[in-house]
Amino acid sequence: MRTWLNHIHHGDCLTLLAQMPDATADLVVTSPPYNLLNSSGNGMKNGNGGKWSRAALMQGYATHADSMPHDDYVQWQRECLSEMMRVLSPDGAIFYNHKWRVQKGLLQDRTDIVDGFPVRQIIIWQRSGGFNHNPGYFLPTYEVVYLIAKPGFRLAPKAGGVGDVWQIRQDRGNPHPASFPVDLARRAIAATTAQVVLDPFIGSGTTAVAALLEGRQYIGIDLSEDYCQLARQRVDATVASLEAAADVPEIPTALEVRSMLTAPTRTAAARDSDP
Ligand SMILES: C[S@@+](CC[C@H](N)C(=O)[O-])C[C@H]1O[C@@H](n2cnc3c(N)ncnc32)[C@H](O)[C@@H]1O
Secondary structure (H helix, E strand, O other), X not given: OOOOOOEEEEOOHHHHHHHXXXXXXXXXXXXXXXXXXXXXXXXXXXXXXXXXXXXXXXXXXXXXXOOOOHHHHHHHHHHHHHHHHHOEEEEEEEXXXXXXXXXXXXXXXXXXXXXXXXEEEEEEEEOOOOOOOEOOEOOOOEEEEEEEEOOOOOOOOOHHHHOOEEEOOOOOOOOOOOOOOHHHHHHHHXXXXXXXXXXXXXXXXXXXXXXXXXXXXEEEEEOOHHHHHHHHHHHHHHHHHHHHHHHOOOOOOHXXXXXXXXXXXXXXXXXXXXX
């Protein structure tokens, strides 16, 4: 367990997950590569100009092209989900972020990936900021988060009240081309009592940062050593800021200051008469 906990591991997630004992993690929060460059339209396919030429993901990831044949991609993601289920504790769950899109004029949801897995709920991540305008359909402004839960999974007390539409702004200023916001991962983690949070596609380390901010432990995996280094830097910065915050002496409240100032002080004469 020690070798896994609180580390960002460089490697292929299927290879590394296969080495992980059963029930290593209580929760998975993850966003896989979406296979965006295997697309029927929107100029995503060849990048020869058009609005997508500016998109960060136009080149794929550092070490993953994001353009697998669709059936291979689905098969790969199903294997990844099976391994995630295996390494989850019996009351664990997976928050699996993905994106629906239109392909050849028809909606491509991700049923083919999650079919047969115990999907308990679909959370809408309303993130706005889409830019793939298309005359055939409305501008997409949300992504989905599949809550795939083992039978024993329960939310933390009162956590369900937040509802199933999460309005959270997209991540900004992150050098990773497809990071999700810390607040998205934090909301998922905070809604559970999980102690160990795994992300097998950790990218820039967002899930680890969120886990630390929520006082939990993390395990991260990514295929790109560059992203792993970025993730480690963000983790170190988060740990440093949490430690700095813990060092700040408690500031007295206004009421406490007032009572300190008005408290009767002993006179010098009284002090001198002490035995
Ligand atoms: C959508 S991004 C995750 C971004 C992350 N949520 C963040 O906030 O930074 C998907 C990640 O999967 C990684 N990846 C691709 N193939 C992988 C594999 N076989 N094993 C592990 N990671 C892989 C990519 O390098 C990329 O960083």
